[in-house]
Amino acid sequence: MATTERTVEIAEGVYRCGSQRLNWYLIEENDELTVVDTGFPTHWEGLIGQLDTLGYDLADIEACLLTHAHPDHIGFAAQLRERADLPVWLHPGDRERAQAGGQPPLGGFVKNLWRPAVLRYLIEVLQSDGTSIPPVRMTEPLEEGSDPDVPGQPQVIHLPGHTDGEVAFYLPDREVLLCGDALATVDFETWRGNSPQLLPPWLNVDDDRARESLARLESLGEVVLLPGHGDPWTGDLADAIRGE
Numbered sequence: 001m002a003t004t005e006r007t008v009e010i011a012e013g014v015y016r017c018g019s020q021r022l023n024w025y026l027i028e029e030n031d032e033l034t035v036v037d038t039g040f041p042t043h044w045e046g047l048i049g050q051l052d053t054l055g056y057d058l059a060d061i062e063a064c065l066l067t068h069a070h071p072d073h074i075g076f077a078a079q080l081r082e083r084a085d086l087p088v089w090l091h092p093g094d095r096e097r098a099q100a101g102g103q104p105p106l107g108g109f110v111k112n113l114w115r116p117a118v119l120r121y122l123i124e125v126l127q128s129d130g131t132s133i134p135p136v137r138m139t140e141p142l143e144e145g146s147d148p149d150v151p152g153q154p155q156v157i158h159l160p161g162h163t164d165g166e167v168a169f170y171l172p173d174r175e176v177l178l179c180g181d182a183l184a185t186v187d188f189e190t191w192r193g194n195s196p197q198l199l200p201p202w203l204n205v206d207d208d209r210a211r212e213s214l215a216r217l218e219s220l221g222e223v224v225l226l227p228g229h230g231d232p233w234t235g236d237l238a239d240a241i242r243g244e
């Protein structure tokens, strides 16, 4: 998976990038961009390709926002910060994790490698330099109530449980919710289905807390849900969350 496989505009000025198994996004506003999550290190080539396709270059990226600091979300963040000289925003709850280069839930992966979908994910990790993530040492603090002034004007919603510092970004004028791994729209263990769901307990640092956090999304109503894993989903989040 050396390069990003596709770019799709899935909502007004929001582009889905990444690979078959994980997503990161570009938000466009007034000819400037915000990058949300950064895949694996090898996805850097994909970013450059996407910018070219859309008629932008690195200087047009104003900021990088991270939903959390798992290795498959911070892959090229350090490189982007350095090369584009821009701020990388992350919730303080995940700062140490980012400084350590991601820290994957290895034990859970080992126990679940008998599942074909998990094995395929691990193969992608290995093929994408996912075991040697450059540490993200300098981050700006993402906190609810002090939203970063970046293209797309995302509102920060803290949803601890998947990791301590997991956040979602809500774009009220576009009714888009970029939820990181607080929710996926595919079953991570089988890679089937297309509905909002928690990741398996072995991928969450606190599964109960992850479930409790979902209540914070109910008032958003109808959204286009853009997860870290799985296809976009459109609907009323209150209905979807009730099943979790």
Ligand SMILES: [Zn+2]
Pocket: 068, 070, 162, 181
């Ligand atoms: Zn994650």
